Amino acid sequence: IGSPIQDVDDELQHLLQTLPEEQGWVSGSSLYLYQGSWYAPHILKHAIYCQRHFQASDSDVIVATSPKCGTTWLKALTFSTLYRNQFTRDESPLLTFNPHRLAPSFEYGADLNNPCPDRVYKPRLFGTHIPYASLPASIKDSDCKIVYMCRNPMDMFTSFWHFRDMLRDESKELLSLDEAFDKFCHGIYTHGPCFEHVLGYWKASRENPNKILFLKYEDLKEDISCQLKHLAMFLGVPFTEDEEKGGVVEEIANICSFEKLKELEVNKNGSHNGIPYKVFFRKGKVGDWSNCVTPSMVERLEKLIQEKLDNSGLTF
Numbered sequence: 103i104g105s106p107i108q109d110v111d112d113e114l115q116h117l118l119q120t121l122p123e124e125q126g127w128v129s130g131s132s133l134y135l136y137q138g139s140w141y142a143p144h145i146l147k148h149a150i151y152c153q154r155h156f157q158a159s160d161s162d163v164i165v166a167t168s169p170k171c172g173t174t175w176l177k178a179l180t181f182s183t184l185y186r187n188q189f190t191r192d193e194s195p196l197l198t199f200n201p202h203r204l205a206p207s208f209e210y211g212a213d214l215n216n217p218c219p220d221r222v223y224k225p226r227l228f229g230t231h232i233p234y235a236s237l238p239a240s241i242k243d244s245d246c247k248i249v250y251m252c253r254n255p256m257d258m259f260t261s262f263w264h265f266r267d268m269l270r271d272e273s274k275e276l277l278s279l280d281e282a283f284d285k286f287c288h289g290i291y292t293h294g295p296c297f298e299h300v301l302g303y304w305k306a307s308r309e310n311p312n313k314i315l316f317l318k319y320e321d322l323k324e325d326i327s328c329q330l331k332h333l334a335m336f337l338g339v340p341f342t343e344d345e346e347k348g349g350v351v352e353e354i355a356n357i358c359s360f361e362k363l364k365e366l367e368v369n370k371n372g373s374h375n376g377i378p379y380k381v382f383f384r385k386g387k388v389g390d391w392s393n394c395v396t397p398s399m400v401e402r403l404e405k406l407i408q409e410k411l412d413n414s415g416l417t418f
């Protein structure tokens with residue numbers, strides 16, 4: 103008798119033959135369109151496994167993002183806020199574990215029962231890039247909470263472009279900037295398209311603000327203390343007056359900052375499943391797109407943003 107994940111694996115080859123396929127950004131890679139979103143096969147396998155087998159508890163917390171929108175940062179912040187009374191500042195697990203190990207993502211093989219392999223933390227904390235419409239029913243039907251973060255699509259594209267380049271095998275080639283940009287505008291990249299992704303969570307958060315907190319990378323960059331307080335309140339663990347006076351908010355902001363995380367030994371030299379953690383820490387800036395995309399690309403993307411977000415109430 104096969105295991106549930108083995109069953110999905112067995113079905114996958116057949117399923118892939120029935121799904122629309124496009125070339126990925128790196129030579130030799132393929133992406134498949136499943137429920138309106140593009141997936142690499144190994145990621146799709148875990149996404150389907152999660153759809154079928156994940157049982158949410160009311161206390162679970164899910165960090166949801168499109169790739170390159172600050173997932174690593176948001177996982178670190180959520181972890182530090184939720185569990186702040188379980189360790190001292192000097193003993194924070196963030197000092198020795200990458201945030202993706204402390205809040206693993208469903209579609210990258212998280213253990214669906216106990217996400218954190220090294221210790222049992224309660225409530226459970228997971229990550230995901232799965233679009234809202236494709237989330238397992240138990241997430242939507244239970245009282246678990248979702249923290250979503252989006253980012254300006256131009257910075258997202260820029261980050262993604264560099265990320266694919268950093269991750270690629272030297273024997274493989276990356277699409278040209280123009281080609282990759284064209285694919286991005288058509289939503290063809292892992293977990294694309296981003297507009298449908300962001301709008302799915304945006305609408306759900308407006309309908310159910312106690313369940314889904316909608317954040318923007320740029321807002322966190324502008325005022326991290328204010329956003330952290332907001333996050334803690336949403337998670338049901340607001341900072342007490344004593345904590346605020348004692349500088350706990352600033353401590354969390356500091357340990358999760360780009361500069362701090364990037365310089366930790368684990369994030370400089372560690373890796374997981376063949377992915378070096380350093381690829382998650384590039385520049386961590388707002389507006390780095392100006393060093394990458396051309397004026398005509400900006401024009402095209404701005405038009406697209408306007409068209410897609412029209413009447414949604416959401417702006418970048």
Ligand code: A3P
Nearest residue numbers: 170171172173174175261359360383384385386
């Ligand atoms: P850049 O490539 O623009 O530098 P994700 O975590 O979703 O993969 O997103 C990665 C992006 O978030 C990268 O953006 C990365 O540098 C940035 N990032 C990682 N850690 C961060 C932090 N602590 N604070 C702000 N940005 C961070």
